[in-house]
Amino acid sequence: MNYWPLLGIAVVVVGFVLRFNPVLVVVIAGLTSGLLSGIALPDLLALLGTSFVENRALLMFLLTLPVIGLLEHYGLRERAKEWIASFRGLTLARFQIAYLAIRQLASMAGLTHVAGPAQTVRPLVAPMSEAAAERTLGELTDSEREQVRASAAATDNIGLFFGEDVFVAIGAVLLIQGFYARNGIELEPLTIAIWALPTAIAAFVIHSIRLKLLQRRLERRRRKAAGKPDAAA
Amino acid sequence: MLRLDYFYWLIGALLLATAWFNLREKRHATAAFWTILIGPFAFGTQILEAAKAGVQWPAQAMGAGVIALGVMAALSRLGTPPDTAEALARRQALAATLRNRLFLPALLIPALTLVLFVASKWLPGMDRLMDPKALTLSSLGIASLLALIAGLWVTRARSAEPLAQGRRLLDSLGWAVLLPMVLATLGGVFAATGVGEVIASLVGHVIPIENRVACLLAFALGMVLFTVIMGNAFAAFPVMMAGIGLPLLIRKHGADPASLGAIGMLTGYCGTLLTPMAANFNIVPAVLLELKDPYAVIRSQAMTAFALMAVNVALMLALCFR
Numbered sequence: 001m002n003y004w005p006l007l008g009i010a011v012v013v014v015g016f017v018l019r020f021n022p023v024l025v026v027v028i029a030g031l032t033s034g035l036l037s038g039i040a041l042p043d044l045l046a047l048l049g050t051s052f053v054e055n056r057a058l059l060m061f062l063l064t065l066p067v068i069g070l071l072e073h074y075g076l077r078e079r080a081k082e083w084i085a086s087f088r089g090l091t092l093a094r095f096q097i098a099y100l101a102i103r104q105l106a107s108m109a110g111l112t113h114v115a116g117p118a119q120t121v122r123p124l125v126a127p128m129s130e131a132a133a134e135r136t137l138g139e140l141t142d143s144e145r146e147q148v149r150a151s152a153a154a155t156d157n158i159g160l161f162f163g164e165d166v167f168v169a170i171g172a173v174l175l176i177q178g179f180y181a182r183n184g185i186e187l188e189p190l191t192i193a194i195w196a197l198p199t200a201i202a203a204f205v206i207h208s209i210r211l212k213l214l215q216r217r218l219e220r221r222r223r224k225a226a227g228k229p230d231a232a233a
Numbered sequence: 234m235l236r237l238d239y240f241y242w243l244i245g246a247l248l249l250a251t252a253w254f255n256l257r258e259k260r261h262a263t264a265a266f267w268t269i270l271i272g273p274f275a276f277g278t279q280i281l282e283a284a285k286a287g288v289q290w291p292a293q294a295m296g297a298g299v300i301a302l303g304v305m306a307a308l309s310r311l312g313t314p315p316d317t318a319e320a321l322a323r324r325q326a327l328a329a330t331l332r333n334r335l336f337l338p339a340l341l342i343p344a345l346t347l348v349l350f351v352a353s354k355w356l357p358g359m360d361r362l363m364d365p366k367a368l369t370l371s372s373l374g375i376a377s378l379l380a381l382i383a384g385l386w387v388t389r390a391r392s393a394e395p396l397a398q399g400r401r402l403l404d405s406l407g408w409a410v411l412l413p414m415v416l417a418t419l420g421g422v423f424a425a426t427g428v429g430e431v432i433a434s435l436v437g438h439v440i441p442i443e444n445r446v447a448c449l450l451a452f453a454l455g456m457v458l459f460t461v462i463m464g465n466a467f468a469a470f471p472v473m474m475a476g477i478g479l480p481l482l483i484r485k486h487g488a489d490p491a492s493l494g495a496i497g498m499l500t501g502y503c504g505t506l507l508t509p510m511a512a513n514f515n516i517v518p519a520v521l522l523e524l525k526d527p528y529a530v531i532r533s534q535a536m537t538a539f540a541l542m543a544v545n546v547a548l549m550l551a552l553c554f555r
């Protein structure tokens with residue numbers, strides 16, 4: 001067995017740790033792994049090219065950029081903040097938990113592309129989260145804003161990942177079924193998908209608790225900073 | 234039928250406009266970067282068909298293009314021009330007049346994607362309109378265009394404005410846009426060079442195969458680790474299944490295939506939450522949200538991922554060996 005292609009993984013790890021440009025690191029890792037496995041350069045170029053083209057569907061979200069950009073230019077994010085700020089009793093945790101539930105239920109219904117970082121998080125969920133946080137905290141500092149935004153993106157991912165496998169016609173379930181079928185184990189997609197439910201529930205509970213804790217941590221830090229005005233500056 | 238190609242051509246047109254805006258502002262390197270990326274969208278189907286027919290040069294040219302994109306990405310710098318107080322005041326004034334009408338086009342994207350997806354499943358004749366193999370992607374494409382029309386109607390903007398604004402977002406994303414595609418490409422290279430089989434065989438050498446708990450732990454950790462390396466649980470699943478899941482857990486220890494498959498895959502997803510290799514979920518959002526720390530999203534997810542990993546292992550121990 002040829003172990004040399006594993007060096008491609010080493011290139012990735014070292015490159016990411018040293019914070020070189022990720023795109024270049026990944027391209028070099030591909031070349032390393034390919035050449036060390038004995039693929040001739042012309043064939044490797046063709047492999048890179050076809051593989052790159054085959055994955056172009058990943059950039060379908062670019063089609064949402066013109067309308068999102070347009071609406072932002074006309075004040076969408078400012079309006080989203082203002083609107084959320086008018087809700088009484090709304091907190092950061094409550095808002096993001098509600099979004100988590102909606103995102104998880106939507107992807108359980110197979111609607112994985114209805115939301116996403118470009119479609120919903122940047123124009124709506126992130127500014128709304130900031131406004132919800134500001135209701136209890138007042139004006140956010142840069143580091144608080146960063147945490148709130150990152151949490152919005154994280155909540156979107158977790159809702160997507162741990163909802164989608166409950167839907168039978170999604171790639172993951174079909175991939176599992178296909179793998180077993182090739183190995184002589186016949187299973188209905190539904191019998192696989194049902195087992196994703198316990199993890200889906202656990203994901204909702206765990207992440208909701210973490211969102212509550214984030215809210216509490218932000219508030220506690222504020223109180224501490226308020227207690228020591230010198231440290232706050 | 235609305236082939237997926239039509240949507241790819243629109244993406245190509247957006248990239249072309251972005252390149253053109255940059256060229257006019259004499260930002261030649263940025264213009265060249267976006268121009269190369271037009272390739273897979275304008276000629277993708279032809280490149281793949283030619284490669285299948287044995288004509289390799291278009292694919293090889295694209296491969297050289299990928300290397301060029303990597304080099305240019307390293308030389309370019311990301312960055313959004315700072316927001317001015319003036320621009321902020323202008324946006325706040327517009328927001329005050331347009332009010333909730335602004336939400337309409339933004340919400341149309343998810344709402345129409347939903348309606349189109351459901352309609353394409355249930356309405357007869359829709360399968361002739363949309364590509365049955367890519368229903369969600371086609372739905373998203375159509376929804377984006379209809380939302381754009383609604384956006385122009387609500388804002389009464391010039392019809393060229395969306396291109397200028399799309400370009401603004403694309404330029405601020407920069408090379409991060411490319412990362413998901415090159416990572417998936419790397420996945421293709423790893424698959425072709427047998428990296429997965431090598432890892433599975435290495436793991437198979439070190440675990441005590443008589444102990445089913447040790448096998449299960451190796452399977453779960455292997456799913457996470459391999460997903461972290463490949464950035465994709467789909468790539469890890471067949472490898473870990475063929476290496477440990479099928480021969481040891483199912484055949485030798487009698488684990489239930491359905492629950493092992495489902496929860497095993499979800500254990501891999503915990504790895505997806507932890508890795509910069511899953512760029513479209515973890516790095517692109519950090520750039521989109523203009524975060525200073527590119528790993529901020531991963532940091533925010535990490536504890537949820539570790540807790541879920543533990544839950545999944547416990548679930549598999551309880552459910553797979555009934």
